[in-house]
Structures are given as structure tokens and as C-alpha cells.
Amino acid sequence: MPHIPLPPHLPGITGLLEYRQDTAEPIRGLTQLILRGESTLTFAERELIASLVSHRNECRFCTAAHSAVTDILIGESDTCTLVKENYETAPVSDKMKALLHIAALTQRGGRFVTESAVTRAKNAGASDLEIHDTVLIAALFCFYNKYVDGLATQLPDDPAYFKALGERIAVSYGRRPEGYEHSILDH
């Protein structure tokens, strides 16, 4: 049971973003910009960062949602699975391995991001902006994971829920045009 009353048809983060809208607005705006805005990192690359961090934080809702959207964007589920298991041997570029390593360090704490981890990323071709965005995405997912789990939000057990959510966020993190009166599965 969530620690505060939340609408049962809005599990995980969705009920929280409807509960308090003055903070939800910049949170959504930032998320849309950093994950779907212009970047030299693809949507899928950025979602791999989100999935890895959520997995490391053992946040089941966020890991399921971001793994679902990653799988949709890539077109298969092996890459995300392998990144979560061990990004160093996963089928991603050397640059992505280096950025995922920075994300993993950020998940533990900002002071764990070493100069050598950053140098590794730069040597693999990462720009300052890509490094910046990686740290910000990883930090943002630590926020989301702790918000979702700190209030003990509901975890759907129906994989169809995460497939539907993945399809939605593959496109946009903005507010749903159809509103929040119904479950994402009712459309």
C-alpha cells in the first residue's frame, strides 16, 4: 500500500505526478528535454542509462518501465538485459560503456565519479555535453527511483501495463492528452 492515498489506476510515478502539480511541471519539463530533446545520444542510449540506474537502485517500477521503452526503441530486449547484467560486455559502443560506467558511479554518489572514468569517456569520443547529460540523467533517475519507492507506490503485475507505458513514453514524457481519469490500459 502506498504511504499516502493515491488513485489505484495511477501506479508508480503516474499518481505522484498528479498528486502535486507545481513540482510535477518542471520535473516533467526537465525529463522531456533531457530524454527526448535534441542530443547526440539517441533516445535508446539515454533510456539505457535510465534502465541501468533504476536497476542498480532496485526500483522495480522504474526498471520495468524504462526497460520496456528501451526494448521498443531498439526493437529487441537482449541489449537492455545485457546492459543491466554487465554493461562492460554488452553489445553497445565503447563510448556507451564509458558513459554507462559514469552513470553507475553517479548512482552510488556524485563523489564516486572519478577523473579517470571521465577521461575514459572522453577518450572513447564522449563530448562534455554527453558527459553532462549522462550525469544529469543518472541523478534524475535516482530522484525518480527514490520518489516512487519512498512512497511505496503500487507496482502493476500485468506486463501489458508496462508495454502500454513504454509505448507512451517512447513518444513523449509530457502530460497525456487524454488525461488521467483512467488507467493507461483503458485506451
Place this chain on the structure above:
Amino acid sequence: MPHITLPEGIPGIRSLAAYRPDTGKFLYQWAQSLLRGGDSPLSEAERELIAAYVSYKNECTFCYSSHAAAARFLFQDQGAVVDVVLSNYQQAPISEKMKALLHIAGKVQADARSVLDEDVAEARNRGANDRDIHDTVLIAATFCMFNRYVDGLGTITPSAEDRDTWDAMGARMGTIGYVPPK
């Protein structure tokens, strides 16, 4: 030394908002709504105290020093309570409700899944309502983000002992709030 080339001479979060103003604008709006927004049952001073406490636990010198300074400014002549809270909140002259909320904030910082029903029930017994619980978790989770962003990129941090610099920052935060650099 910052890990990437940031605008010179600017410390902490401000250097990151100067480096990337489009994300910076949302981050400052988030902080302003969270810590100054009108309808929280927690006072601005109490919200800054939770932010400082979580940042202290995350060992983020920039964030805990600046938010402790903001809390001291907002607590006015009760300002000495802030340093006591950082070292041992159970002994601090704060309400029993705030002690229960700081306990929850600490658990969110360490492992958010460790916030138990009993922790929330105890906070409610001590007068916390839904918004108190929600806002405490939101502030704690938010500062787990800011702390990682600020330290993860190695931003400039004045010495923790430089009270004049922090007090000036705290006074600014306590008066004009969170306004992004131009």
C-alpha cells in the same frame, strides 16, 4: 576541478545552470516550487532543513553548506538548531513531527525501499499529514538528484568552513529564492 569545461568562477549548481540554461531553468523552477511553493504544511525553514540534512548524509558539501545557511537564515534567531540537526537531529530542539520526518528523509537517502509503514504511522502519530509525508520524500529524493549532479560533475565548492560565503548564499536563497543565472 570540474570534469567538463564549465563557465569559470561560478560554484556548484549555478555553474551547471550557466553551462546548460535550458535544463537549468527547469531545475531552478523545481527548487523554487519545492522549497518556496505556498501550500506545503512544512515551513520554508523546515523544508531547507530536510534538504540540508539529506545533502549532509550524501556528503555533498556544496548542497549541505548552502541549504544549511538558507535554513539558518530562515530560522532567524533559532538558527543554531540547524548545526545540531546535521549532527544529531534526535537531540535537536525541533518538533517531534520534524524528527519523524527527518527519520523518513534519512531512509529515503539511504534506501528508499526501507521507509516502512511503521515510520509513516509514527510520523502521523506525531502530527504529520499526507502532504508532510509526500513533501518530505519529494525533498529527500530531489536532493539525492541535486547532490549527484553537483558532485558528479566536480563543480567548484567553497570550503565548508567559509561561513561568510555560505551565509551570503543562504541570505540570497532565503530572500529572492531560486533564480537561474541570466
